[in-house]
Amino acid sequence: MPLGEPRLVREVHADLTEAHPERGTSVQVVRNTLETLVKRGVVGKGIQKGTAMYTATAPVASEGDEPPAAG
Secondary structure, three states, rough: OOOOOOEEEHHHHHHHHHHHOOOOOOOHHHHHHHHHHEEEEEEEEEEEEEEEEEEOOOOOEEEEEEEOOOO
């Protein structure tokens, strides 16, 4: 999801399906994941004309992207 560009759930789902055709998912799973990311502050949510629009607010880091803790 491009930063700052509001997207519908079905648009995000279509992009994911195109990018990863081997991974089957549903629109509901994408919606639930986006709502979780909204709660974590990674994705913004706005309502436009009664429709939820999601906007990436920060790059999403993978679990392996964090540097090891210094000890």
